[in-house]
Amino acid sequence: MPLYSEYADDILLRLLKEDDQSAYTEIFKRYSKLLINHAYKILENQDEANDVVQEVFLSIWNKRNELTVTGSLSSYLYKAVKNRVLNYIAHEKVVSRYADSISNFVENDYVFADSKLREEELESIIAKEIALLPEKMREVFLLRKVEELSYDEIALQLNITDKTAKQQVYNSVKILREKLKNFMGVFVW
CATH class of the missing domain: 1.10.10.10 (Winged helix-like DNA-binding domain superfamily/Winged helix DNA-binding domain)
Structure with a gap:
């Protein structure tokens, strides 16, 4: 069984585009807390920050097949948030x-x-x-x-x-x- 936590972001992205739910879960685990903190610094409301990040990840899952990420995954996620x-x-x-x-x-x-x-x-x-x-x-x-x-x-x-x-x-x-x-x-x- 592959250990997704050891995969680089580009591999996780490729797997995500192939409908690999475990890759999506790993991306979520890897970045969600950081993104929530980032959103919270701007919104100053925890619920709103959580909602924003949830919407971003939902959008990523829904558009996974046509997702185009130029640059790093973290930059893409921060910009999306x-x-x-x-x-x-x-x-x-x-x-x-x-x-x-x-x-x-x-x-x-x-x-x-x-x-x-x-x-x-x-x-x-x-x-x-x-x-x-x-x-x-x-x-x-x-x-x-x-x-x-x-x-x-x-x-x-x-x-x-x-x-x-x-x-x-x-x-x-x-x-x-x-x-x-x-x-x-x-x-x-």
């Missing part, structure tokens, strides 16, 4: 901020029927629209609007120019405004 965390943050924090600002706008200028239900619907729409942004644009947008990094910090972190970072945020806000203006007539009267 980071992207999942950014999506989670987009859903939780950005949506909440936009919902709050839209809610304030509506409370001051318009009558709002069933405000809680409509606010939840709007939060869901905003989260979906953010998730539909191109990956790099979404990443820059979230770093600016959620993490509140400066354009210089974003440029340094993503190895792009600050001008590119500004343009990505500008483009994402323009896209979101355009898509959301179609929904505002439904939510406000």
Whole structure:
């Protein structure tokens, strides 16, 4: 019987693509705690960190046959967790901020029927629209609007120019405004 704990990551990946559940289990044992700690440092919530990592591993198992890993497995897993965390943050924090600002706008200028239900619907729409942004644009947008990094910090972190970072945020806000203006007539009267 093979001892999976002694296999290198590339061998485990090859076996995983061949539907070897023991290889998947070994990858999970090898990396799950590290990834949960990584997610926890960002989210500061153990349950949310566990959920994010579980989603990443579930996705890996479901897409094992077409999984393409360039570079090391650990880098791939950390990036997958980071992207999942950014999506989670987009859903939780950005949506909440936009919902709050839209809610304030509506409370001051318009009558709002069933405000809680409509606010939840709007939060869901905003989260979906953010998730539909191109990956790099979404990443820059979230770093600016959620993490509140400066354009210089974003440029340094993503190895792009600050001008590119500004343009990505500008483009994402323009896209979101355009898509959301179609929904505002439904939510406000």
